[in-house]
Amino acid sequence: MRKPTRPPAVGRGEKVIPGVWRLRLPLPWPGVPHCNAWALAAGDGVVLVDCGMHEPGSLAQLERALEQVGLRLEHVRKLVCTHAHADHCGQASAVQRRSGCELWMHPDHAHLTAAAEDPEATLARRLEIARQSGAPEGPLRRWAEQRRNQGLGLSGPVVPQHDLVEGVVVESDLGDWTVIETPGHAPSHVCLHQAERRLLLSGDHLLGRISLYFDYGWSPDPVGEFLASLDKVDALDARLALSGHGRPFTDVHGHVDGNRRLVAERLDAVRDALADAPATPYQLAPRVYGEDWTPERRTWLMTKMLCWLRHLDMRGEASTDGESPEIWELRAAA
Ligand SMILES: [Zn+2]
Numbered sequence: 001m002r003k004p005t006r007p008p009a010v011g012r013g014e015k016v017i018p019g020v021w022r023l024r025l026p027l028p029w030p031g032v033p034h035c036n037a038w039a040l041a042a043g044d045g046v047v048l049v050d051c052g053m054h055e056p057g058s059l060a061q062l063e064r065a066l067e068q069v070g071l072r073l074e075h076v077r078k079l080v081c082t083h084a085h086a087d088h089c090g091q092a093s094a095v096q097r098r099s100g101c102e103l104w105m106h107p108d109h110a111h112l113t114a115a116a117e118d119p120e121a122t123l124a125r126r127l128e129i130a131r132q133s134g135a136p137e138g139p140l141r142r143w144a145e146q147r148r149n150q151g152l153g154l155s156g157p158v159v160p161q162h163d164l165v166e167g168v169v170v171e172s173d174l175g176d177w178t179v180i181e182t183p184g185h186a187p188s189h190v191c192l193h194q195a196e197r198r199l200l201l202s203g204d205h206l207l208g209r210i211s212l213y214f215d216y217g218w219s220p221d222p223v224g225e226f227l228a229s230l231d232k233v234d235a236l237d238a239r240l241a242l243s244g245h246g247r248p249f250t251d252v253h254g255h256v257d258g259n260r261r262l263v264a265e266r267l268d269a270v271r272d273a274l275a276d277a278p279a280t281p282y283q284l285a286p287r288v289y290g291e292d293w294t295p296e297r298r299t300w301l302m303t304k305m306l307c308w309l310r311h312l313d314m315r316g317e318a319s320t321d322g323e324s325p326e327i328w329e330l331r332a333a334a
Pocket residue numbers: 083085185186204
């Protein structure tokens with residue numbers, strides 16, 4: 001008999017405020033045990049914001065969470081995804097099949113959907129970037145093999161019927177939610193703002209426990225885009241954030257500031273690492289991340305490393321020789 005090493009995580013539903021339910025769904029990722037979907041009362045049904053990742057049994061977890069608050073998948077009138085990461089839109093296809101609802105998402109979703117359409121080409125592109133960054137061949141080959149066996153966490157093709165772009169309105173019983181484009185964490189990221197009640201569905205742009213991530217290679221400067229998105233969201237003056245992971249939180253401004261500070265710290269650490277000696281991104285990453293630079297976290301941290309360097313390049317502070325592997329150095333101050 002197979003013994004679980006920890007109690008199985010289960011889906012849970014709870015009312016946060018009248019007309020808004022948090023659906024906490026388990027994730028198979030170390031360090032990120034749950035994600036949130038949100039149900040918003042809308043007429044005779046609900047708008048579902050995000051829907052969790054697809055894996056064996058995951059739809060039953062979503063149904064369990066819905067059932068705990070008296071809802072069913074058949075009540076979903078519209079599925080709105082904050083961004084095209086598998087933990088937020090992975091079950092979209094399954095939810096649509098069951099409910100017949102439309103999927104609304106930002107059109108810049110190729111960072112996920114291109115990988116779904118042509119996994120080999122996407123993997124080849126990522127390997128090329130990793131080699132260019134100075135990653136050693138042996139671990140890279142093992143990583144590629146793992147990726148091939150992993151799957152993407154999708155229940156079927158992710159095909160939005162409606163573009164979730166700046167200013168689009170999602171109606172609910174609490175009033176209208178307005179789409180605020182917030183690229184950075186992902187090019188497809190949006191937040192939804194309910195102005196009268198000062199509520200913000202913040203996805204992964206703002207999390208209660210600050211954690212940074214940026215998709216690399218799909219937009220010119222993910223870190224710069226993220227900082228601009230922080231300014232934009234700060235100006236909304238929301239009082240309650242309903243985020244993609246963790247509990248809802250107040251002090252939205254404090255969280256925006258915390259993100260700004262962490263970005264500034266990391267950029268300083270990258271500047272220091274570059275000042276030590278010119279190096280490849282792969283050599284710079286352990287200088288920046290220290291003991292966090294473990295084999296399990298390397299892919300995640302390398303993606304961020306490339307985004308930091310790209311940002312310093314855009315600011316005119318660092319440059320690369322463009323060779324393979326590429327060497328980065330600080331640019332002499334003008
Ligand atoms: Zn995400």
